Every structure is written in structure tokens, then in C-alpha cells.
Amino acid sequence: MNNYFDLKLVELGRWIEAFFAHYPTLKLVVHLLLCTLPLALSFMGAFAFTTWLERKGLARIQNRPGPNRVGLFGLLQPIADGIKMLLKEDIVPERSDKLFHFLAPIMLMIPAMIGVGFLPLGDGLHALPLDSAIIFFFAISSLNTIAVFMAGWSSRNKYSLLGGMRAVAQMISYEIPLVLSAVAVIMMAGSLNAQEVVASQQISSWVGSGNILQEFFGRILGWNVFKPWGFAGFIFFFIAALAEANRSPFDLPEADSEIIAGHLTEYSGFKYAILFMGEYISAFAIAGIGVTLFLGGWNGPVFAGLPWFVLKLFSLFAVMIWIRGTLPRLRVDQLMGYAWKFLFPLAILNIFLAGFYHFLERQWGTAIAMLAGWLFGFGALQLAAIALSRLNQSPTIRSKRVYQLVE
Amino acid sequence: MIVAFYLLALIAVLGAGLAITLRNVVHAVFSVLLFFSALAGLFLLLLAEFIAAVQVLVYIGSVGILMLFAIMLTTNVVGDPNRPVQSRGWVWGGLAVVALLAGVLLPIISRTGGQSPTPLSDFNPSVKQLGLVLMDPYFASLGVIALLLTAGLIGAVVAATGASEADQAKTVPENRPRFPNN
Amino acid sequence: MSLIGKGILKGMGVTAKNFFQSYYRKERLPTVEYPEEKATINQFSRNFPFLLYDGDDPVDGMRCTACTLCERACPPQCIYIIKDKDENGKAILSPRIFDIDTSVCMSCQLCVEVCPYEAIRMDSAFELSNENRFEGLLLNREELLKPNAYYHEIHPLEARETDDRMAAKAALAEAKKKARQKRARLAAKNKPPPGLKKTPPTRKKPPQREKSE
Numbered sequence: 001m002n003n004y005f006d007l008k009l010v011e012l013g014r015w016i017e018a019f020f021a022h023y024p025t026l027k028l029v030v031h032l033l034l035c036t037l038p039l040a041l042s043f044m045g046a047f048a049f050t051t052w053l054e055r056k057g058l059a060r061i062q063n064r065p066g067p068n069r070v071g072l073f074g075l076l077q078p079i080a081d082g083i084k085m086l087l088k089e090d091i092v093p094e095r096s097d098k099l100f101h102f103l104a105p106i107m108l109m110i111p112a113m114i115g116v117g118f119l120p121l122g123d124g125l126h127a128l129p130l131d132s133a134i135i136f137f138f139a140i141s142s143l144n145t146i147a148v149f150m151a152g153w154s155s156r157n158k159y160s161l162l163g164g165m166r167a168v169a170q171m172i173s174y175e176i177p178l179v180l181s182a183v184a185v186i187m188m189a190g191s192l193n194a195q196e197v198v199a200s201q202q203i204s205s206w207v208g209s210g211n212i213l214q215e216f217f218g219r220i221l222g223w224n225v226f227k228p229w230g231f232a233g234f235i236f237f238f239i240a241a242l243a244e245a246n247r248s249p250f251d252l253p254e255a256d257s258e259i260i261a262g263h264l265t266e267y268s269g270f271k272y273a274i275l276f277m278g279e280y281i282s283a284f285a286i287a288g289i290g291v292t293l294f295l296g297g298w299n300g301p302v303f304a305g306l307p308w309f310v311l312k313l314f315s316l317f318a319v320m321i322w323i324r325g326t327l328p329r330l331r332v333d334q335l336m337g338y339a340w341k342f343l344f345p346l347a348i349l350n351i352f353l354a355g356f357y358h359f360l361e362r363q364w365g366t367a368i369a370m371l372a373g374w375l376f377g378f379g380a381l382q383l384a385a386i387a388l389s390r391l392n393q394s395p396t397i398r399s400k401r402v403y404q405l406v407e
Numbered sequence: 408m409i410v411a412f413y414l415l416a417l418i419a420v421l422g423a424g425l426a427i428t429l430r431n432v433v434h435a436v437f438s439v440l441l442f443f444s445a446l447a448g449l450f451l452l453l454l455a456e457f458i459a460a461v462q463v464l465v466y467i468g469s470v471g472i473l474m475l476f477a478i479m480l481t482t483n484v485v486g487d488p489n490r491p492v493q494s495r496g497w498v499w500g501g502l503a504v505v506a507l508l509a510g511v512l513l514p515i516i517s518r519t520g521g522q523s524p525t526p527l528s529d530f531n532p533s534v535k536q537l538g539l540v541l542m543d544p545y546f547a548s549l550g551v552i553a554l555l556l557t558a559g560l561i562g563a564v565v566a567a568t569g570a571s572e573a574d575q576a577k578t579v580p581e582n583r584p585r586f587p588n589n
Numbered sequence: 590m591s592l593i594g595k596g597i598l599k600g601m602g603v604t605a606k607n608f609f610q611s612y613y614r615k616e617r618l619p620t621v622e623y624p625e626e627k628a629t630i631n632q633f634s635r636n637f638p639f640l641l642y643d644g645d646d647p648v649d650g651m652r653c654t655a656c657t658l659c660e661r662a663c664p665p666q667c668i669y670i671i672k673d674k675d676e677n678g679k680a681i682l683s684p685r686i687f688d689i690d691t692s693v694c695m696s697c698q699l700c701v702e703v704c705p706y707e708a709i710r711m712d713s714a715f716e717l718s719n720e721n722r723f724e725g726l727l728l729n730r731e732e733l734l735k736p737n738a739y740y741h742e743i744h745p746l747e748a749r750e751t752d753d754r755m756a757a758k759a760a761l762a763e764a765k766k767k768a769r770q771k772r773a774r775l776a777a778k779n780k781p782p783p784g785l786k787k788t789p790p791t792r793k794k795p796p797q798r799e800k801s802e
């Protein structure tokens with residue numbers, strides 16, 4: 001049963017390509033289309049579904065039913081929204097930079113879509129199977145910042161510019177803990193190749209042994225989250241990913257109660273829809289790389305491959321929505337301080353912890369490394385976290401505060 | 408392959424040309440970014456994936472954003488429209504370009520005879536090989552660079568904290584002016 | 590020593606509880622799906638005024654006497670009253686035109702407070718949307734008139750109170766009338782000489798309508 005869906009999909013692709021066997025140029029074009037078009041379409045579909053999921057989830061958290069008018073359970077709501085967006089007037093501010101105002105949504109969509117291409121969705125389902133896919137992913141995802149800046153600057157609106165500035169500062173800061181927490185995984189897998197990182201997350205001696213139990217757990221227990229450094233790294237990665245994707249509680253660039261909608265303020269109609277979609281798809285891409293690096297990629301028992309990847313991706317996104325329903329927004333200074341004074345040192349410490357674990361595993365085997373890693377390594381991380389939070393506390397005000405206008 | 412090369416080369420030249428002729432500084436920075444991305448594409452064509460990734464990560468993701476950040480804080484992005492775009496320095500710039508072409512590029516081209524020393528199909532560098540090379544023969548230089556960067560980082564932190572304390576001492580006097588009690 | 594992130598986990602627990610309980614506990618999903626089902630309106634809710642009448646015929650049983658107190662009290666001046674006249678041109682104590690512009694009304698209930706005849710009260714009907722935003726929202730006398738039974742239906746407590754007060758007033762008026770009749774009878778019996786006792790005529794204040802007009 002393993003990899004069944006992926007094999008069938010690859011087979012389907014080959015079958016379609018076989019029709020154009022006599023025309024090499026056409027075959028190449030069809031091959032490229034088969035690599036990109038289903039990916040783009042399915043992620044756009046996933047975007048539509050996620051807006052529904054988000055609205056429903058947030059509604060239930062706030063004790064409301066959420067959209068339930070269009071279609072069954074409101075499932076057709078995204079389509080209605082899309083039609084509405086298409087029919088709306090596209091307003092461009094009079095004194096805006098018209099060219100950049102037009103280019104910004106496109107510039108946001110391009111890196112998001114390329115980033116999605118680097119994800120290994122399943123066995124053999126990999127649009128851009130580069131040898132250095134993971135570092136390429138991080139390089140491409142840093143381009144989001146430029147698009148957001150473009151949108152903010154070209155609108156010639158103070159709120160837009162503020163949003164753009166916040167976005168740039170935030171995305172630069174959080175990229176560092178994001179990449180550093182991924183470094184531990186790359187170090188342990190010994191490769192920048194996404195497929196190899198995924199392959200490193202199964203217990204190779206158990207998979208293919210024939211024993212049903214070993215088959216089953218060999219594809220779960222090898223995930224990086226179940227290792228001490230992986231667990232800590234996953235938490236750091238997830239926090240940084242929330243900030244990179246501008247998701248709550250780090251949604252300062254589009255904080256609607258403070259700066260209207262940040263860089264989205266002056267956008268309307270279809271351009272707004274494209275910007276919105278670009279943001280969601282880059283959030284998908286970051287969640288997808290999180291799944292690849294820490295949650296075992298497409299590894300999983302019984303239905304290994306695409307179904308597991310999709311399941312993990314949507315679960316991770318559901319957690320993002322859950323967090324959005326729970327946590328209030330951070331302040332700007334808190335945000336920057338958190339990245340630089342807390343996440344950054346901890347992520348570096350985690351790299352050392354991973355090295356320590358690797359050494360122990362080599363020397364005395366997995367069981368002892370696990371034990372020592374969870375006890376000492378994780379304890380060290382906890383201690384460091386507590387020490388950092390003590391250090392970072394703003395100095396207590398010793399003198400009694402005097403209110404001069406009172407009395 | 409050839410078409411892609413010429414397309415990317417054209418974009419690169421166009422981006423570089425626009426960067427020095429455009430009036431609007433933000434537009435100029437974006438054309439520099441266009442040039443950088445075309446260069447990354449050229450690296451990819453040469454199968455130098457890692458270099459391409461670093462090009463995007465460092466030059467577009469960091470240097471470009473640094474420039475944008477600096478420009479974002481300026482009020483007048485267009486500048487004085489009456490001043491001519493080209494300054495007198497263009498003569499020296501042109502001379503430097505010609506010298507570079509004649510002194511560096513031409514000898515290389517003439518030595519290889521216009522052909523790649525190894526056919527691309529045999530040449531398939533992986534990131535692993537690059538890492539091994541960096542970690543074995545070039546480890547000393549890598550270590551020195553790493554040390555230098557760390558020293559720079561620590562220096563920046565020290566400079567930043569020192570400045571802020573001095574500022575605080577300067578700007579917050581002991582006796583603050585009080586509100587008049589009426 | 591506390592675990593880092595404990596507060597966040599606690600908060601997420603709260604939201605998770607809200608999420609899951611909204612599927613099986615009524616108090617976690619209090620939304621009423623409006624067009625299909627309607628929430629019961631609290632009897633103290635109010636939005637726009639309406640006119641009350643007694644009996645069966647709206648116009649005959651109208652309590653309003655066109656005293657225009659409400660017209661003068663109305664802060665946004667959304668009430669418009671014209672007194673009725675009989676064939677001889679003499680004023681009758683009832684309005685010929687009584688309009689309330691609900692697009693102007695601010696639901697302050699001052700008209701209800703000033704009305705001495707308990708003729709105007711606040712309604713709680715809320716489905717007032719209309720295709721014509723000018724004439725459609727301008728309610729005339731016939732649209733405003735509603736029976737006392739309707740008042741009992743929407744504001745039972747208040748309506749009972751009003752009825753009691755009106756009954757008491759009526760009883761008081763009856764008693765006064767009887768007393769006056771009795772006094773008249775007594776006076777007639779005692780037979781005072783006419784023109785001997787001078788009772789000063791009760792001074793009536795001139796009506797202040799002129800000022801407002």
C-alpha cells in the first residue's frame with residue numbers, strides 16, 4: 001500500500017507525456033506543465049479551502065457558526081468571495097507608483113509559487129528536485145519581503161508604508177531563527193536535498209523488515225519532532241514561521257486595529273485577492289517546509305506519500321488558525337526583542353544540542369542518546385530559556401511612580 | 408539553453424543599465440535586484456545551484472533589502488530633475504570597464520578558446536562536494552572568515568549597546584522638568 | 590520554576606474547549622439563524638413609536654387628542670401632526686395627519702414620556718427595511734395605529750401598568766364628576782341668591798402653541 005497514490009500519479013504523468021513522444025519540444029512543454037500546473041492549481045484550491053477552514057475555525061472558537069449560507073456548510077463561500085473580488089472596482093491611488101502598485105501582487109505570488117515547488121509532496125512528486133532545495137527555499141521565501149515592501153511603498157499611504165516597514169523588519173529578523181532551527185536538521189540529515197531529508201526521517205532498519213509493527217512505527221518514530229533537538233527546533237521553527245508568514249500573533253504588518261491593513265490598505269478587487277492568495281500560499285510553503293524538515297515529510301504508516309503530506313500540512317495550518325484564535329498581537333518592540341534576544345540564542349544552542357546528540361548516538365547508540373538528549377539537552381534548553389527570559393525582563397522601576405497631574 | 412542564456416544576459420544588462428540611469432532611487436534599487444536575479448538565473452544555468460541560492464539569499468534577500476530600508480527612510484526619492492543623469496565620471500567608468508574587459512575577460516576567453524574546459528554533462532557539482540571542499544582544503548580560510556564575521560557581529564552589538572547607554576545618560580537628566588502644579 | 594509557554598498552552602486549551610463544545614453544547618453556540626428562526630424579543634426592547642387605539646375601529650378608538658406635546662418634545666422633530674376639523678371648521682380633538690419619519694427618529698422615547706393620554710408607545714418590531722427609503726420609512730396615521738391588545742402582546746408588564754393607571758385616572762375623574770354633581774345638587778338645594786357669591790374664574794394659561802409655530 002505504501003506510496004500507492006504517488007506511484008499512480010507519476011504513472012499518470014508518464015501516460016500523458018507518452019502521447020507527445022514523437023514531438024520532443026512539445027513533450028518538454030507538456031512535462032513542464034505537468035510539473036507546475038497541478039501544483040499551482042492544487043495550492044490555489046487549498047488556499048480557497050483554507051480561507052473557509054480559517055473562517056469556520058475562528059468562528060467556532062468565538063462561539064459562532066461561521067459562514068454557512070453558500071453551499072453545504074458554506075463550502076462554496078470561497079467561490080462567492082472570488083467572484084465578488086473579481087467584480088469589484090480596482091482602485092489605484094492617484095499619486096501612487098502605478099507600475100510598482102501593479103507589480104507587487106505578482107512579485108508576491110512568484111516566490112510563493114516557486115517556494116511550493118521545492119516541497120517534496122510525495123515519493124517522486126517533486127516539482128523542483130534541486131540538490132540544494134532547502135537553502136533555495138529559504139532564499140526564495142526571503143523575496144516575499146521585497147514584494148511586501150513594494151506594496152507598502154508604492155501605495156503612497158502612511159499606513160501602507162508603516163506596514164511595509166514593519167514587514168521588512170520582522171521578516172529579516174525572523175528569517176535568522178527560522179534558518180538556524182533548520183540548520184540542525186540539515187546537519188543531522190547531512191544533506192540539503194529535500195528528498196534525502198525526508199528519507200532520513202524513517203528508521204531505515206525497521207522499514208522494509210516485513211514486521212508489521214516495525215513497518216508501522218518505523219515510519220512515525222523517525223520523525224525529527226520525536227528527537228529532543230528536533231522537538232525544540234520545531235517549536236522555534238514554528239514560531240519563526242508564524243512571523244515569516246505574517247500570521248497572528250505576529251501579524252503586525254497588517255494589524256487592522258492599528259494601521260488599517262498595512263501594506264494591503266490601498267489594494268482592492270483582484271489585486272487584493274492576489275496579494276491575499278500570495279500570503280496564504282507562502283504560509284503554505286513555510287508550513288510545508290516545516291512538515292518536510294520536522295514532521296517526517298511524506299513519511300507515515302499505511303498511506304505514505306501525498307495523503308500524509310496533505311494531512312500534516314493542513315494540521316499544521318489548523319494549529320496556525322488555532323493560535324490566531326487564541327493569542328493577542330505582539331507589540332513591535334516585543335516582536336523584535338523576541339526574535340533577537342530569545343529565539344536566536346536558543347536556536348544556536350539547539351544546533352550544539354543536535355551535535356551533542358549526534359555524538360552520543362554514534363558513540364553509544366540511539367537509546368542512550370535519546371535519554372541523555374531529552375534529560376540533559378532539553379533541560380539545558382529549558383534552563384537557557386528561563387535564564388533568557390529573566391535577562392530580557394525590562395528593569396523594574398524602583399522609585400515609586402509619581403502622578404503629577406493627580407491631586 | 409542558449410535562448411535562456413541570452414534572455415537572462417539581456418535582463419542582467421538591462422537591469423544594470425536601468426540602475427544607473429533611472430531618476431527614482433527606489434526604481435534604481437529594484438533594477439539592481441532585477442540584475443541580481445538574472446545573475447542567479449545565469450548561475451543556475453551553469454548548474455551552480457548553491458551559488459545561485461546564495462546569490463538570491465545574500466544579494467536579493469539581504470543586500471537589496473538593506474538598500475530598500477535605507478531608501479525607505481529618505482523623503483525625496485526622485486531627486487533634482489534638472490541635473491543631468493550622467494556625470495563627468497562616466498568617462499573614467501567606461502575606461503575601467505574597457506580595462507577590465509581587456510585585462511581579465513579576454514585572456515580567459517582566449518585561453519579556453521571560447522569553449523568550456525569540461526563539458527557540462529560531465530560536470531555536476533553537488534552541494535556535498537562543495538561542503539567537503541570547504542571543510543577540508545579550505546578549512547583554514549573558512550575558519551578565519553567565520554572568526555572575522557563573529558568579531559564583526561560582537562563589535563556591532565557592543566557598539567549598539569554602548570551608544571544606547573550613552574544616549575540615555577545624555578537625554579534623561581536627573582531632574583526632569585515637572586508639570587506646573589496649579 | 591515554571592515551564593516556558595505554560596500560559597500559551599492554557600489559553601489554547603480555553604479556545605479548544607470553546608471550539609469543541611460549540612458542537613454539542615447549546616450555550617457555546619448562542620447564535621440564532623435569523624431568517625429561519627427568530628430570537629424572542631425582550632419585552633423591554635423598543636425602537637420606534639406607534640399609536641394606540643381602544644376598541645375595534647382604529648380611527649374612532651384613537652387615544653391621541655392631537656395635543657402636539659409629542660411633536661414639540663421630539664428632539665429630531667420627526668413627528669408631524671395636523672389637527673382634524675369638523676364641517677364647521679371647528680377643531681376636533683384628534684389628528685387628521687400624524688406622521689412619524691422613522692428614518693429620522695432616534696428612539697429616545699421622549700414622546701412616550703410627555704404623552705398625557707397614554708396614546709403613543711414604543712414598538713419592538715424590527716423588520717422595517719423598505720424598498721423606498723423616503724416614503725417607505727415615513728409612517729402615516731393608519732400605519733402607526735395599533736390596538737391595545739398588540740401593546741399587551743409586546744410589552745405585557747408596561748401595558749398592564751398603563752391600563753391600571755388609565756383606570757385609576759378614569760375612576761378619579763368619575764369620582765370628581767360625582768363630587769361636583771353632588772356639590773351642585775347641594776348648592777341647588779341651599780339656593781344661594783344668584784350673583785351674590787362671586788367665584789373668581791379659574792385662570793387659564795394661554796396655550797403656548799403660538800410660540801412654536
